[in-house]
Amino acid sequence: AQTVTQSQPEMSVQEAETVTLSCTYDTSESDYYLFWYKQPPSRQMILVIRQEAYKQQNATENRFSVNFQKAAKSFSLKISDSQLGDAAMYFCAYYSTSGTYKYIFGTGTRLKVLA
Amino acid sequence: DGGITQSPKYLFRKEGQNVTLSCEQNLNHDAMYWYRQDPGQGLRLIYYSQIVNDFQKGDIAEGYSVSREKKESFPLTVTSAQKNPTAFYLCASSSFGGDTEAFFGQGTRLTVV
Helix, strand or coil: CCEEECCCCEEEEECCCCEEECCEEECCCCCEEEEEEEECCCCCCEEEEEEECCCCCCCEECCEEEEEECCCCEEEEEECCCCHHHCEEEEEEEEECCCCCCEEECCCEEEEEEC | CCCEEEECCEEEECCCCCEEEEEEECCCCCEEEEEEECCCCCEEEEEEEEECCEEEECCCCCCEEECCCECCECCEEECCCCCCCCEEEEEEEECCCCCCCCEECCCEEEEEC
């Protein structure tokens, strides 16, 4: 069974600085998708970025980028120029495309942004 | 506007009572999911459905039941057999195959007293 691990329960970053959130996953599949979601205090889940496993190029969305290392099964999220509005829970998610077709989430990392 | 709607936002029930959480989507998505969120445990999958009239158990299905009679709707019933039902429940939907992300409702906070 696939698993997603986020080993950092909480992280802090100074405003305007850069922070990297870690995510590792375990799978025997070759085709899958990976996602980072943000959950602010409102608890609404918001997609931050997605990565297709077959693409070698790392995905980027404005200040957000990923470091996808398929062989190492690692999918970290880098937030550049951190803003106060980035403070939230961040969840890493895996989607299987070969049989189970479900989203599996990690336990989350709470990001604090210090002014 | 297309989206996914959960209701109610807050729900209080007495211990031993069954309660049903509503989830409706107008995104024309085939797949729908129910997750439970507890502090420090992330999102845990309760049930999911990839097509009408079919659904599968997730990792923590005991004490819960679902139905999928319509593409748009995927209600979750929390039964009296669920030992610790107080939690935040999230419903999501997606196209089948994962080429888009899962879209989430605003969640229902269930408190059992």
